[in-house]
Amino acid sequence: KQEVTQIPAALSVPEGENLVLNCSFTDSAIYNLQWFRQDPGKGLTSLLLIQSSQREQTSGRLNASLDKSSGRSTLYIAASQPGDSATYLCAVIRRQDYGGSQGNLIFGKGTKLSVKP
Amino acid sequence: NAGVMQNPRHLVRRRGQEARLRCSPMKGHSHVYWYRQLPEEGLKFMVYLQKENIIDESGMPKERFSAEFPKEGPSILRIQQVVRGDSAAYFCASSPNRRNTGELFFGEGSRLTVL
Numbered sequence: 360k361q362e363v364t365q366i367p368a369a370l371s372v373p374e375g376e377n378l379v380l381n382c383s384f385t386d387s388a389i390y391n392l393q394w395f396r397q398d399p400g401k402g403l404t405s406l407l408l409i410q411s412s413q414r415e416q417t418s419g420r421l422n423a424s425l426d427k428s429s430g431r432s433t434l435y436i437a438a439s440q441p442g443d444s445a446t447y448l449c450a451v452i453r454r455q456d457y458g459g460s461q462g463n464l465i466f467g468k469g470t471k472l473s474v475k476p
Numbered sequence: 477n478a479g480v481m482q483n484p485r486h487l488v489r490r491r492g493q494e495a496r497l498r499c500s501p502m503k504g505h506s507h508v509y510w511y512r513q514l515p516e517e518g519l520k521f522m523v524y525l526q527k528e529n530i531i532d533e534s535g536m537p538k539e540r541f542s543a544e545f546p547k548e549g550p551s552i553l554r555i556q557q558v559v560r561g562d563s564a565a566y567f568c569a570s571s572p573n574r575r576n577t578g579e580l581f582f583g584e585g586s587r588l589t590v591l
Contacts, residue, residue, distance in 0.1 A: 393580070400587075401585070402480075402482075403519075403569075403582040404582075405579060405580070405582075448518070463535075466519040467518060
């Protein structure tokens with residue numbers, strides 16, 4: 360059974376700091392991994408998607424890495440800003456799920472990030 | 477290009493009433509997924525639908541919950557005889573087809589409160 364864990368559950372940093380959010384999954388047979396951002400009372404915004412054949416993806420100040428063999432992904436945020444404050448969610452699709460159930464994303468509980476001005 | 481549209485954004489029901497949540501996928505998307513986020517919990521998959529077909533309902537509670545995605549109109553998640561434990565945020569997501577990257581696009585959610 361695939362389980363996704365995110366550590367830490369909450370993180371508070373001063374503005375400008377570089378930070379890393381961690382995600383681990385128990386079954387390395389994944390199709391892809393997605394990082395989302397969720398603002399309070401809002402939906403999910405897709406940040407980065409890493410296919411199982413890829414090692415990392417970058418978008419602006421965000422960089423996500425994937426190490427399938429160890430069951431880990433990290434989301435690196437450079438030069439954090441107060442506007443980055445949100446909950447960051449990691450989710451995977453299991454490889455065997457893709458044919459039958461494309462959307463069966465398995466989510467972690469998220470890391471709540473607070474960036475202080 | 478509008479994103480995934482969900483309504484209502486907030487819904488209050490008394491125990492025993494019915495709740496209907498609607499979802500219109502992004503333009504050009506034919507796959508719809510429903511997820512539930514309970515307080516202090518992660519998002520959990522409920523059901524995956526294509527037009528007029530339920531593809532995977534392995535995450536749906538066995539009773540009181542149903543979903544449809546008709547040929548015309550939005551997808552509907554229906555909860556009959558609601559109980560307090562149904563209070564949660566219900567998110568809809570869509571994707572264009574089976575052979576894409578697997579990326580899902582989420583709506584803003586419908587927040588159900590059962591009194």
